[in-house]
Amino acid sequence: MGRAPCCDKANVKRGPWSPEEDAKLKSHIEEHGTGGNWIALPHKIGLKRCGKSCRLRWLNYLRPNIKHGSFSEEEDHIICTLYLNIGSRWSIIASQLPGRTDNDIKNYWNTRLKKKLMGMQRKDQQFSKPGGLVKQEMKRDVLEDVKAPSLCMSMNLYQSYWPSEFSLLLTNPNQHHQELHVKTQDPTFNPYPFDTTSIQPELLDQNSKKHISTASYHPQLPNTPYFANGDGINLFQEFNNFPFEINEFDYNTTQLDQFDELVGGLDNLIHGSNCTSSSAESTTSWVDPLAHPRPSPMAYEDCRRGLLQNRPSEQPSQFQ
DNA sequence: AACTTTCCCAACCGCCTGGTA
DNA sequence: CTACCAGGCGGTTGGGAAAGT
Structure with missing residues (x-):
């Protein structure tokens, strides 16, 4: 009833x-x-x-002091950072943006910001035009955004909110893939919606010593691992660990596609469906929400404090 | 100009939570 | 402890506007 x-x-x-x-x-x-x-x-x-x-x-x-109209770059960055860190907690995000309502922010994210971040704006449709120049230019715009520190931070914060699988995926998909082969006894098993073996192994090797399974979690940034080799936490860490050097990004097709696959694939993993579609035929995410519950508001506050400090002053002496 | 498609956003729906009797 | 209720929240929808063909 x-x-x-x-x-x-x-x-x-x-x-x-x-x-x-x-x-x-x-x-x-x-x-x-x-x-x-x-x-x-x-x-x-x-x-x-x-x-x-x-x-x-x-x-x-x-109610008074409601702000209508377009969002500023600063507001964009705050929304991106908080969304990627705490998820769709629109009321919490709204509380950080005076004059904005949770509904406004939710609409803005769903209709524009998500597409902007994922590089899926309407000009996508022009990709099919001859020469592919528009596509290349648009991706470059997106990646210029990504290279900006605040948005870099947003991307890095995937690991603060999402379970460690995602961190491993970002840091070392190939290695994670191999471990799953051992676990499942199936050399063809691939849980990701894209081919992780395409990631260049030589770039991954240098990261392999940073094994996620031996990491512990920073008290100020829940679900954020740091490592035994003393690297500690770094909000920009994931970009340091990206499968290619973001600073040396030369916009060639392979790397652009790799970027697309990682960002798009991650979104699929997180949401269990194609983020471009609102249809009811969404597939089930393989992430168990009970095993990986969203962080509590307290955890959010901790994250936020950590962000404000940018980097914690102390690092742990050992793993727990 | 007419028609179709896509975007945008106000509003609704229903679940969850906390307070209280 | 339980049931009920109102408030709060996030997901979704419907329709007008804008853009595309």
Whole structure:
């Protein structure tokens, strides 16, 4: 048996708010406040609206100091950083952006920022035009963004939020792949939605000593490993460990595609579906949400503190 | 100009959580 | 301890606007 609805749906108005409704709600709340009861409020002021609808309208549109309009670069970076660190905690993200609502940020992320970050803006469609120059230029734009410190940090923070498998995937997909072969006794088994063997092994070898399974986790940045060889935590670490040198990136096709595969593949792993589609045919993610629960708000605060300090002053003496 | 496709965002839906009786 | 309720939250939808053909 389902939960009882919060209001009588047959007798409430739905859809866009009229200016008159807005005025009624606004003036009442400005004069008397919400009264601590959103459900009762519409009856009190003669609005045929659900209490939840009133609350949403007030919070997202009518309340003072709401900022509408385009987002700044700074706001973009904050959203990217926090999203990649804590996931879709829109209310927490909104709390870091005065005047922005969680709904605004969620819409902005889903419709634009995600595409911008993944390099999937509408000009994607021009990729098929002769010469592929537009594609090349667009990818270059995206990668210029990635090379910017704040967005680099965003990318690196995949490892702060997502389970260690993702860190290993980023640091050393080939090695992880080989370990899985041993575990599964199946040399063809590949859990990733792309071919990890395409990653250049000579670049991976230098990272292999940083074995994720022996890493412990930084107390200030939960789920963020650091290593026995004293490297410690580095928010830019993942880019240091990227399968190719980001600083020496020459935009050749192989590396561009590798970048696409890693970013796109990671997104698929995380969300269990193609991020370009909102269709219902999403596949199941192989990440067990119970085994890898989202970090608590406390963990988020810890992460944030760590970010503000940029780098912890002390590193642990040994693994736990 | 007409039609189709894609984008954008306000609003809705339903689950989860915390307070309280 | 349990049940109920309201508030809060994140995912999703619907429709108008803009862009593309």
